[in-house]
Amino acid sequence: MDYIRAAEILPQELIEQLQEYVDGAAVYIPKKEEEKKAWGAKTNTKTELARRNERIYTEHLAGTSIKELAREYFLAEKSIQRIVRQERSKRDVTAMEGWKDEY
Incomplete structure (x- = not known):
C-alpha cells in the first residue's frame, strides 16, 4: 500500500x-x-498449493504416514490431516456427481 x-x-x-x-x-x-483480484490471482500460489495438496493426498494413499508427510512438507500433522480430509471430500463429491449422471 x-x-x-x-x-x-x-x-x-x-x-x-x-x-x-x-x-x-x-x-x-x-x-x-x-x-479487486481474488487471492492468488496475481501469482500461481493457488495452483501450486492445489498441486501440493494433491501430491500429499496421493502419497498418503500410497502409504506415507501423516507424520512423515508433515516432516516432508514442513506442515503440522493437523494441517496434513485437514488436507487429506479435504482432498478425499473433493474426490467423493466428484465420484458422486459421475455416479448421478449414470442414472
Missing part, C-alpha cells in the same frame, strides 16, 4: 471536506470492487 499526499492529487475543496471528518488522520481508500 502506497501513501500519496492528498494535496498532490485532490482538489482543495475535497481536502477541506475530508478534514471535517478526519483532520490530520491517515485514511485508507479501497480499490473499486471491479478492480
